[in-house]
Amino acid sequence: MVADLHIIHIDMDAFFAAIEQRDEPSLQGKPVIVGGRPQSRGVVSTASYEARKYGIHSGMPTREALRLCPFSVFLPVNMVKYKEVSNQLRRIFSRYTNQIEPLSVDEAFLGIDDGNTLQLGREMKHTIKEELKLTASVGISFNKFLAKLASDMEKPDGFTVITREKAKLILPELPVRRLWGIGPKTETDLHQVGLYTFSDVVKADMMLLTKVLGKRAGEIRLLAEGIDDRKIQVEQQAKSFGEETTLARDTDSKEVLLQHLADFSDMLANRLQAAKVKARTVTVKIRYDDFTDMSRSKTSQEAYESSRAILDTAVGLFAKLNTEGRRVRLVGLQVSGFLFPDQPEQMQFTFDHES
Numbered sequence: 558m559v560a561d562l563h564i565i566h567i568d569m570d571a572f573f574a575a576i577e578q579r580d581e582p583s584l585q586g587k588p589v590i591v592g593g594r595p596q597s598r599g600v601v602s603t604a605s606y607e608a609r610k611y612g613i614h615s616g617m618p619t620r621e622a623l624r625l626c627p628f629s630v631f632l633p634v635n636m637v638k639y640k641e642v643s644n645q646l647r648r649i650f651s652r653y654t655n656q657i658e659p660l661s662v663d664e665a666f667l668g669i670d671d672g673n674t675l676q677l678g679r680e681m682k683h684t685i686k687e688e689l690k691l692t693a694s695v696g697i698s699f700n701k702f703l704a705k706l707a708s709d710m711e712k713p714d715g716f717t718v719i720t721r722e723k724a725k726l727i728l729p730e731l732p733v734r735r736l737w738g739i740g741p742k743t744e745t746d747l748h749q750v751g752l753y754t755f756s757d758v759v760k761a762d763m764m765l766l767t768k769v770l771g772k773r774a775g776e777i778r779l780l781a782e783g784i785d786d787r788k789i790q791v792e793q794q795a796k797s798f799g800e801e802t803t804l805a806r807d808t809d810s811k812e813v814l815l816q817h818l819a820d821f822s823d824m825l826a827n828r829l830q831a832a833k834v835k836a837r838t839v840t841v842k843i844r845y846d847d848f849t850d851m852s853r854s855k856t857s858q859e860a861y862e863s864s865r866a867i868l869d870t871a872v873g874l875f876a877k878l879n880t881e882g883r884r885v886r887l888v889g890l891q892v893s894g895f896l897f898p899d900q901p902e903q904m905q906f907t908f909d910h911e912s
């Protein structure tokens with residue numbers, strides 16, 4: 558049974574600035590601004606909490622931020638570095654659950670089905686601090702909207718739980734801008750028709766609400782009541798890697814086809830290495846000039862990781878396809894049945910998106 562409080566929202570505190578402060582002790586305790594350069598009309602990506610005291614916030618022009626606090630330290634965005642920390646964070650999450658829905662580099666929803674949500678939330682927060690030397694704010698609730706709302710309530714380093722009872726108490730008085738999807742523009746529109754709080758939205762005439770919010774009116778009113786049925790959207794887990802090519806010209810040349818398989822073996826070995834997995838199954842696919850497809854697979858007890866091992870198997874499979882006297886228009890190679898170094902059986906793995 559899924560426990561009532563089964564959703565955790567984790568949001569890192571002042572992520573980019575906190576990483577810079579962690580890595581450069583002289584920046585600790587100082588106002589730090591990470592963002593686009595003032596000379597090129599950049600904006601603030603993240604301001605450290607020390608900088609926020611001066612009214613500096615994300616999205617503000619860097620130039621303006623530096624005017625508000627001239628002695629703050631400006632640093633350009635080092636996305637490669639933050640992305641790496643984000644991947645470490647993701648790996649920590651995956652020790653606790655397979656239900657991970659990342660919202661950005663420093664934020665994710667996690668689904669917990671075994672009823673230990675509060676304990677796991679505390680453990681994750683602790684692990685993040687121990688291993689990454691960074692603080693996270695954790696929100697826990699019975700749906701996504703409220704979990705996200707919760708993580709924001711006691712930032713930084715927060716741990717906030719919204720139970721059903723608590724939701725009934727706190728939601729009515731919250732300002733409309735705390736509703737998911739309400740930006741400054743819509744906030745103003747709502748104010749103009751006299752709607753300031755969640756309870757105003759709940760009680761509002763549906764016609765009026767629709768006039769301001771359009772199609773989203775129904776959904777937003779439900780949010781204002783603390784109702785949100787959206788499920789955790791688990792990232793697509795890669796189960797295989799494949800490469801294929803449609804030949805510029807149909808061919809009956811074995812050499813041409815084997816050369817493609819050799820190239821694919823190199824590419825797939827690189828992808829396996831990058832993902833730190835091995836594959837147990839190799840599949841060769843051929844499409845003939847009459848568009849019939851043929852494929853042959855081999856699953857081995859030992860896992861493939863080197864280009865050589867993949868190619869040797871692919872060559873053997875190719876021989877079985879018996880292309881003699883036939884023209885081929887497409888050739889492909891796939892590896893699947895992934896194995897992970899420390900967890901040899903059925904480990905789940907979420908691939909990090911590079912953006």
Ligand SMILES: [Mg+2]
Nearest residue numbers: 568569570663
């Ligand atoms: Mg954050």
